[in-house]
Amino acid sequence: MNFLFPDTSLIFITGGVRSGKSSFAERLAEKVAVETGGQLTYLATGIATDPEMAARITKHQRDRETAELPWKTLEQAIHIGDVASSVNDHDIILLDCVTTLLNNELFYKNQAWDAAFLATVKDRIVSGICAIKNRAKAMIVVSNEVLYEPYSANELVFTYGHLLGQIHQQLVQLADQAYLIEAGVPLIMKSAVRQ
Amino acid sequence: MHFVTGGAFNGKRSWVKERFANACWLSAYENAQLPTNLTDINSELLVLEGIEMWLKELSSQSDPAICRDIWRHTLAQWESWERANSQRQLIIIGTDITKGIVPMEEENRRWRDVTGWAYQDLAIMAKTVDVIWCGINQTIK
Numbered sequence: 001m002n003f004l005f006p007d008t009s010l011i012f013i014t015g016g017v018r019s020g021k022s023s024f025a026e027r028l029a030e031k032v033a034v035e036t037g038g039q040l041t042y043l044a045t046g047i048a049t050d051p052e053m054a055a056r057i058t059k060h061q062r063d064r065e066t067a068e069l070p071w072k073t074l075e076q077a078i079h080i081g082d083v084a085s086s087v088n089d090h091d092i093i094l095l096d097c098v099t100t101l102l103n104n105e106l107f108y109k110n111q112a113w114d115a116a117f118l119a120t121v122k123d124r125i126v127s128g129i130c131a132i133k134n135r136a137k138a139m140i141v142v143s144n145e146v147l148y149e150p151y152s153a154n155e156l157v158f159t160y161g162h163l164l165g166q167i168h169q170q171l172v173q174l175a176d177q178a179y180l181i182e183a184g185v186p187l188i189m190k191s192a193v194r195q
Numbered sequence: 196m197h198f199v200t201g202g203a204f205n206g207k208r209s210w211v212k213e214r215f216a217n218a219c220w221l222s223a224y225e226n227a228q229l230p231t232n233l234t235d236i237n238s239e240l241l242v243l244e245g246i247e248m249w250l251k252e253l254s255s256q257s258d259p260a261i262c263r264d265i266w267r268h269t270l271a272q273w274e275s276w277e278r279a280n281s282q283r284q285l286i287i288i289g290t291d292i293t294k295g296i297v298p299m300e301e302e303n304r305r306w307r308d309v310t311g312w313a314y315q316d317l318a319i320m321a322k323t324v325d326v327i328w329c330g331i332n333q334t335i336k
Contacts, residue, residue, distance in 0.1 A: 012329075014329075016294075145202065148202045148203075148291055148292065148293070148294030148295055149292055149294065149295020149296065149298070150292045150295065150298060150303050150306060150307055161203055161204050162204050164204065165202075165203065165204020165205055165206070165329075166204065168204075168205070168329045169205070169206045169329050169330040171329075172329035172330055172331060173330060178329065178331070180328060189328060189329070189331050189333075190331055
């Protein structure tokens with residue numbers, strides 16, 4: 001067993017826009033792959049809503065296919081836990097990022113944001129991530145810091161921030177390692193070596 | 196005086212509740228007004244929550260320089276309440292609203308400025324400052 005990355009490790013990474021969190025996450029995934037001999041697996045959650053987005057997705061796919069260490073791609077835009085059955089204990093899963101997943105869950109059908117719906121969405125995301133990480137070698141989850149401005153009177157924005165904050169807290173609690181990326185520099189916020 | 200800050204929805208309240216049981220809470224989120232006089236407080240442990248909301252109100256009423264005077268005066272009163280009895284402890288929770296894009300509206304820019312300065316003043320007076328991120332604290336003072 002690898003000391004730094006025990007089986008079913010969960011690593012949580014967050015940071016501001018363009019903070020370098022995605023590159024850090026990819027480098028970390030590659031490091032885990034090299035150290036453990038695992039399979040790099042990209043869990044794609046993006047939905048192509050316009051041609052620019054589609055082109056962007058294609059470019060990312062090509063980048064990963066031609067990378068030095070090859071990546072496998074899994075696609076799951078909603079109900080993330082459904083993909084768990086396709087995951088095995090060699091896979092090093094990278095999910096980038098939680099906000100995309102949250103947006104997909106919140107907006108894929110026209111649903112009123114009542115307490116029951118929001119609780120279901122939160123649970124679906126957190127337990128889905130858990131289900132995947134429990135089958136994987138390791139799972140790296142990237143999210144966005146979005147909660148540092150004068151929160152508006154807009155109820156939707158407030159509700160969204162509250163929900164994302166709760167998801168972050170639960171993920172960090174479950175995580176073996178948590179990083180906050182500031183201007184490309186990773187700050188270790190949590191690192192627990194499991195017995 | 197213990198200042199607890201961090202972004203919105205990062206678990207500041209739970210963090211404080213876990214560490215300081217049986218405290219008296221005055222929360223701006225529950226419509227408490229900025230308390231200038233704490234002499235009626237019966238508890239030795241007092242939590243003031245949501246100071247950014249009080250600063251919002253202050254900044255909508257006065258110029259930033261006056262806001263800062265009022266704020267420093269308030270802090271001095273809070274500190275003297277805490278000092279009057281060695282058992283007393285004051286925990287102050289303020290959401291960090293200062294790291295976003297410059298707001299479009301003048302009043303929100305002023306609110307943000309006043310809040311940044313007020314937090315600096317508070318951090319100077321506080322014995323301990325914790326930043327809460329996703330439920331994890333970093334003691335920065």
